[in-house]
Amino acid sequence: MQEELDxxxxxxxxxxxxxxxxxxxxxxxxxxxxxxxxxxxLIADGLHSLSDVLTDFMVVFLLKFSHEKPxxxxxxxxxxxxxxxxxxxxxxLMLVGALMAYESLKLLFGSEVPxxxxxxxxxxxxxxxxxxxxxxxxxxRVGKALNSNLIIANAWHHRTDSLSSIVVFVAIAGAxxxxxxxxxxxxxxxxxxxxxxxxxxxxKSISELVDTALPAERVKKLREAALSVDxxxxxxxxxxxxxxxxSLLEMHLQVGPHLSSAEGHFIGDSVTCLLRDRFxxxxxxIYHIDTYDDHDMSExxxxxxxxxxxxxxxxxxxxxxxxxxxxxxxxxxxxxPRCIDLDIKFSSDIHQLLSNTGIEAHALEAQLAEELKxxxxxxxxNIWLAPQPAK
Numbered sequence: 001m002q003e004e005l006d007x008x009x010x011x012x013x014x015x016x017x018x019x020x021x022x023x024x025x026x027x028x029x030x031x032x033x034x035x036x037x038x039x040x041x042l043i044a045d046g047l048h049s050l051s052d053v054l055t056d057f058m059v060v061f062l063l064k065f066s067h068e069k070p071x072x073x074x075x076x077x078x079x080x081x082x083x084x085x086x087x088x089x090x091x092x093l094m095l096v097g098a099l100m101a102y103e104s105l106k107l108l109f110g111s112e113v114p115x116x117x118x119x120x121x122x123x124x125x126x127x128x129x130x131x132x133x134x135x136x137x138x139x140x141r142v143g144k145a146l147n148s149n150l151i152i153a154n155a156w157h158h159r160t161d162s163l164s165s166i167v168v169f170v171a172i173a174g175a176x177x178x179x180x181x182x183x184x185x186x187x188x189x190x191x192x193x194x195x196x197x198x199x200x201x202x203x204k205s206i207s208e209l210v211d212t213a214l215p216a217e218r219v220k221k222l223r224e225a226a227l228s229v230d231x232x233x234x235x236x237x238x239x240x241x242x243x244x245x246x247s248l249l250e251m252h253l254q255v256g257p258h259l260s261s262a263e264g265h266f267i268g269d270s271v272t273c274l275l276r277d278r279f280x281x282x283x284x285x286i287y288h289i290d291t292y293d294d295h296d297m298s299e300x301x302x303x304x305x306x307x308x309x310x311x312x313x314x315x316x317x318x319x320x321x322x323x324x325x326x327x328x329x330x331x332x333x334x335x336x337p338r339c340i341d342l343d344i345k346f347s348s349d350i351h352q353l354l355s356n357t358g359i360e361a362h363a364l365e366a367q368l369a370e371e372l373k374x375x376x377x378x379x380x381x382n383i384w385l386a387p388q389p390a391k
Contacts, residue, residue, distance in 0.1 A: 015151065017143045019135055019158060020056035026131065026161075029124050035043050039122035039175075041168040044100045044187040045128065046163055048194055052157055054092065060084060074335050076284070078328055079244025086153045086205040093157065093198025097191045104187035117172045123171040132162035140187045148244075153201045164190035214240040214247055222249065225278055231267040236295040237288075246283025249275070257291040257341075264289040292336050305335055305377055315344070318371035320365065323353040339379035344368075348386040361385055 003097040030046030033039075053194030070076060136158040143151035213219065220239055226235045237252040253271060255264045268287045276282045312331060319326045327350040332343040354361065365383045 015139050016056050016154060019054055019139055019154065020137055021130055021257070023052040023056060023158075023161075026128050027053060030128065033120050034125045037173055037263050038096075038119035039117040039121040039168075040104060040184055041171050041175075041186040041190065042117070042121045042125060043153075043343050044190055045125070045161070045168045047100060047129070048096060048161055050197055052161060055369055059088065069187065076243065076248075079246055079283070080209070082148065082244040083205050083208050083242075087202050089157070090198040090201030093160070093201065094195050095198075095199060097193075097195030099191075100194065101188055101191035104191060107182060108188060117175050119176070122169065122172050122176070126167055127167040129169060132158050132165060136162055146288065156197055156201070159333060160194050195196055199265050205222055208242045208246065212239040214242065222275065222279065223251075224251065225275055226251060226271045229267060229271045229274055230298055231259070232271065232295060233261070234295075236293070243283060247279070247281050248284045249282065250286045250288075252288045252290050252294070254290040254293055257336070259291070261289075264291070291334070294337065305340060308333060311340070311342070314372060314375065315342075315368075315374035321358055321371065322367050323359070325353055327353055336379075338377075340377050341379050342381045343384065344381065345384045346386060350385055351388045 027046050030049055034042035034044075034046055038138040108114050136155050139264075140152060140155035141156055142256035143155050145271055167186045167189050171182040174182035214222075219238065220238070223235050223238055226232060232255065234254040235251055236254070237250070239250040241248050248321050255267050259267075268289055271287060272285045275285060308331070311333060315331065316326050328347040329350075332345070334341040334343070354364065359367075363381065365381060368383070369381050372381065
């Protein structure tokens with residue numbers, strides 16, 4: 001698992017560093033040419049690209065920590081660093097959008113008519129559209145392959161730059177024909193677009209931080225997969241949440257009441273293996289084995305049932321009263337919410353006691369049931385006899 005996380009981290013860092021290089025070149029070109037060519041929209045777009053550079057390096061930093069091994073302080077791993085980073089990235093986008101909108105509105109409603117943009121601004125905007133769109137598709141594909149919300153968020157950061165550059169390109173072209181306010185209006189539209197993308201990223205990440213369940217359709221598929229495992233009677237109390245790129249699951253698996261605890265555990269492990277094989281984003285699964293359906297039972301109500309030691313005391317006393325002595329036996333207890341079933345496997349010593357008292361096995365079973373029926377937890381008993389020793 002850790003090797004896979006390391007590969008994921010390296011792939012994410014590689015695409016992010018490529019993006020940082022492209023963003024650095026574009027932001028410098030946009031700001032410089034925007035100033036020289038009198039384009040407020042291109043300058044605003046350049047500041048947007050500069051924010052991309054900062055967030056690119058933040059992504060590289062967070063990818064390193066979010067893929068570290070679990071430790072004593074973070075037993076569930078460090079994937080939430082990625083989520084927190086996405087919140088910060090979205091917040092930066094919102095702040096950049098607000099500042100861009102403020103400056104552009106001042107220019108749009110100012111008393112002076114700004115100089116018209118020159119043709120170099122149009123060329124830089126065109127180059128930005130092409131390069132950022134290529135970078136968006138490349139980064140988004142890597143983010144999807146790695147199932148990383150942080151990288152996908154950074155890809156959308158590239159896409160906002162591409163979309164804003166399209167608006168800037170059209171606005172510069174219009175402003176060059178004499179409609180000066182198109183350039184300032186484009187800067188406002190770019191700012192609103194940037195702020196909207198930032199808000200969407202923050203809202204999605206906060207939803208994860210407060211442990212919002214996975215989408216209902218995905219939960220349905222997970223439940224159906226668990227239910228398909230041989231031995232699983234029902235799946236209930238199903239809980240899910242996201243942690244970075246991973247899905248964390250908790251569930252109750254109901255199995256047959258007379259299965260051994262080892263078999264029940266095997267069925268639970270089988271469910272875990274199936275889910276991890278079928279869904280590659282599963283990070284951790286906690287399952288609880290039920291031998292009865294406790295779906296409608298309140299978690300605050302604990303069933304009041306006697307422990308094994310108390311049950312054995314009742315059995316020993318009843319056997320002694322019937323047979324005059326006790327024989328070695330193996331006791332299997334089947335707990336249900338309001339009653340207990342018992343299986344007793346007697347050793348071969350029981351045959352001598354039955355012979356001495358003249359009691360048949362079925363009569364012993366009936367008398368034990370009669371002895372125990374006054375206990376409010378008892379429902380039924382079955383006895384099994386070991387073979388008689390050879391004479």
